[in-house]
Amino acid sequence: MPTLEKAYDARAVEDRWYARWESHGAFRGKIEAGKDPYCVMIPPPNVTGMLHMGHILNNTLQDIFVRRARLEGKAALWFPGTDHAGIATQTRVERKLRESGRTRHDLGREAFLEEVWQWKEEHGGIILNQLRKLGASCDWERTSFTLDAGYSRAVLTAFVHLFKRGYLYRGLRMSNWCPVSQTALSNEEVIMKPQKGTFYKMRYEIVERPGEYLQISTTRPETIMGDVAVAVHPEDERYRDLVGLHVWRPFPRASIPIIADEAVQRDFGTGALKVTPAHDQVDFEIGKRHDLPIVDVLNPDGTINQECGGPFGGMERFAARKAAAKLLEEQGNLVETQPYENMVGYSERADVPVEPRLTMQWWLRYPKVEEAKRAVLDGQLRFHPKRWEKTYLHWLETMERDQIDWCVSRQLWWGHRIPVWYRRGINREELDFSDPDQVHVSVEGPPDPENWEQDSDVLDTWASSWLWPFANFGWPDAGAEGSELRYFYPTSTLVTGFDIIFLWVARMVIAGLEFMGEEKEKLDADDIERRIPFRDVYITGLIRDAKGRKMSKSLGNSPDPLDLIGRFGADGLRFGIVNIAPSGQDILFSEDRIEVGRHFCNKLWNAARFRQMNGEVLENSSMESVTGRLAGASLTVYDHWILSRLVAVTAEVERCFKRFEMHAYPHALYEFFWSDYCDWYVEASKSRLKDEGTRGVVLAVQDLVMRQFLLLLQPITPFIADELWTSLGYAREDGFLNDEAIPTADQLKEAIEKVAGPLNGAAAEEVAGVQELISRMRAMKAEYAVASRRDVSFFVLADATCRRVLSQHEETILSLAQVGALEYVDIRPDSMPAAVTGLGTVFLDVAKAIDVGAERERLGKELIKLEKGIQAGQAKLSNPRFVESAPDAVVSGARDQLAATRAKYDEIRKLLASLPPSD
RNA sequence: GGGCGCGUAGCUCAGUUGGUUAGAGCGCCAUCUUCACACGGUGGAGGUCCGCAGUUCGAAUCUGCGCGCGCCCACCA
DSSP, X not given: OOOOOSSOOHHHHHHHHHHHHHHTTXXXXXXXXXXXXXXXXXXXXXXXXOOOHHHHHHHHHHHHHHHHHHHTTXXXXXXXXXXXXXXXXXXXXXXXXXXXXXXXXXXXXXXXXXXXXXXXXXXXXXXXXXXXXXXXXXXXXXXXXXXXXXXXXXXXXXXXXXXXXXXXXXXXXXXEEETTTTEXXXXXXXXXXXXXXXXXXXXXXXXTSTTOEEEEEESOGGGGGGOOEEEEOTTOTTTGGGTXXXXXXTTTTEEEEEEEOTTSOTXXXXXXXXXXXXXXXXXHHHHHXXXXXXXXXXXXXXXXXXXXXXXXXXXXXXXXXXXXXXXXXXXXXXXXXXXXXXXXXXXXXXXXXXXXXXXXEEXXXXXXXXXXXXXXXXXSSEEESTTHHHHHHHHHHHHHHTTOOEEOEESOSSSOXXXXXXXXXXXXGGOOTTOTTTEEEOSSOOSOGXXXXXXXXXXXXXXXXXXXXXXXXXXXXXXXXXXXXXXXXXXXXXXXXXXXIIIIXXXXXXXXHHHSSSOOSSOOHHXXXXXXXXXXXXXXXXXXXXXXXXXXXXXXXXXXXXXXXXXXXXXXXXXXXXXXXXXXXXXXXXXXXXXXXXXXXXXXXXXXXXHHHTSOOOOOXXXXXXXXXXXXXXXOHXXXXXXXXXXXXXXXXXXXXXXXXXXXXXXXXXXXXXXXXXXXXXXXXXXXXXXXXHHHXXXXXXXXXXXXXXXXXXXXXXXXXXXXXXXXXXXOTTOOGGGOOOOOHHHHHHHHHHHHOSOOTTHHHHHHHHHHHHHHHHHHHHHTTOTTOSOOEEXXXXXXXXXHHHHHXXXXXXXXXXXXXEXXXXXXXXXXXXXXXXXXXXXXXXXXXXXXHHHHHXXXXXXXXXXXXXXXXXXXXXXXXXXXXXOHHHHHHHHHHHHHHHHHHHHHXXXXXXXXXXX
């Protein structure tokens, strides 16, 4: 058995253990007869991504759930993989090409895709190795990728099904266009941001009344060329007589009608709206209602086009805005400008304003929205913390009410190409999608490909990752009785951030409901139960810096997780980050806040070291072999107390997992181990360790505590747990903590009581009394500046009952309070500082004259505190309604407390009276 | 405009069916290098639980109003 070093060195331990785990296949998830399945699907990181703090928190929590499940005897599987991340990855490779002066179009589709695959081979999967450093217990042999052949087949199959079931359609609609990525985006990929700009008030001359003008406000004068009408509210008195007339559009000069439409807000701006159907959703709808032409003035890259762009053809859109304003001014048509801030949609990826643009896209009408809501309302799918259920439901309700469809096509090359073929030579504008001679939709493609042309778009990445929970198990081919899909699906817990509840979580639920079973229009409760992709969703907060700012590259406030692992240890980082994560709120990160994790590991390490130094490690390979050493032994009150606390902390951890209160989990571990075990139990048992006759019992208790504690701890700090598991002799031959079963609180209690008899329920109270006494004695020593002296004595004034307790604990008291002797007295010694405790009054023998004034003040302060307590207690107990209505336990508790407080109060009064008069 | 949440010690947060005289970590002050651990021990200072009103025998906890802050959703150009 190697001796442990003085300070814990995580580096020396962690890599070694991970390699052992992996080579022994410790994380392999498989069907195990008689065991309950437990499956976590990793939220697939972008294949070219790097580990950031969000991943650390998220994946630590997943690992905690999975490792705990293993200890609870479940067949656990953590399924890893990466996401092809269409826009992000394609953009990266295009950027690289641009460095050598090329674009993807120079290469052509096929050659470009080869380039991307090449990039993926070189740079993909770095993040997976980083997760190994963190200790993630993924089943790496399964590592999935959303563009793998099998996965792609699932994606295309889903598309074909949805098309055949009538949920997918192609349509010319207003969509969010990113001029940088040059593709359409879904609403969820557009982020609204406040943008400072200008509000331009301008005037259009009325055609039928030369010299008269209509004033119009806009933030976008660069789209004037696309104006096809001016709209006012039908009930707006100011403009009623103008409806039906025309105004002159200033450039290119043209006569456009003044129309009335209810979509116009009378009290906004001038109450007259320029209508640009090609570049605004509202305008588009007004255009439809009034049968207006559509004039598109933009190119796909956001520049103004030559055909309709009038004088600004070729200009970049924001330059054109300024130029248009200038031209208005020159024409005398600009009435005034004012600074203005409005919300503008930005492309999430490219971080530029998106353009509402009329384009031909594939749209998905969401199926099973009603069922997705019911899954949560009926409690089959649970969010933790629960309040996120409202966010989820709210989004689904909006989708349903406003019939918002999902734009699933992207004008990219990197992704799943849409499995739709159009017969060559047919006008694409007038296709009949129900005619298989014109449009072919299948996974395999048409049998005569030479006569067809495939849709050039690919699918939104989220339209592949929404199948993640079942596509990874081989759907649509798998699903037979006895298959992994049957065994592990629905998966157990999903851990993710609230930012993708819409993008991913809700859509996975919908996909599960739609595909995990026979095609069915309406689902009943049993169907929902079987089809949902997971039962529990644990939502994490966002990691921010210490000032509450989002972490970002540009701020440079995002620490490198690998660097942190190097300095704190993966265990230290894991413990630290979970320890500071409040329940479902954002997390303010700073290094000194996670230091506690490293310190805790070191404390644990040294406690194990202390155990090692005090006696040979004995046969410890099962709980019974440890408890067996307690048989027939006489346990002290401290033993009873710490073993009761061990049972209690085991129950507390069980509660944390059951209720998904993961912030309370490290707190419970920390407090038990540091305060109860190290500060009190280990310290109090030191004297018994020096005695041959009692050492064995103490070591057995320590071994039992450490064993159970390592099992409780392993999910959060797996490396050090396994290291100590082995060095303290708990490991079976070549085994891991990973393979062990954790005793439940009930099992632990039963095992202890079987050999040692019932645990003493009153031990806690007795220990608390001794702890109070010791603390008071230490405090007095510190106040009188004799803290470092061990030869001071205390006099004790106590009744017979207390004396009996004190004498039983005398050795502990002397050693923990660092006192030479306790001397029992029957009368109050004069002129000594004193403290009143539940076990009697203690007097510090300072062996010199005390400062009477200071002592009087000290006691006086305490008297005031006690007085307040007495008043509160009296007020309560003299109220008959309290005595009648409060539970008996509360009333008797209040009585006991009042009595104890009174006793202390009286004793202090006597102490004060016994002090000599201060002059 | 609609929705969600937060306000407790200098800082970050616990406090889950209302029940003793409100807690932790960090920071701060003092003290100790005593044979597990200075990544440590011991002691201490520090709080009108945002405010007001209400319900109750009893409120940090429940209700209402107000103040301050954060986030999400949303087509007022």
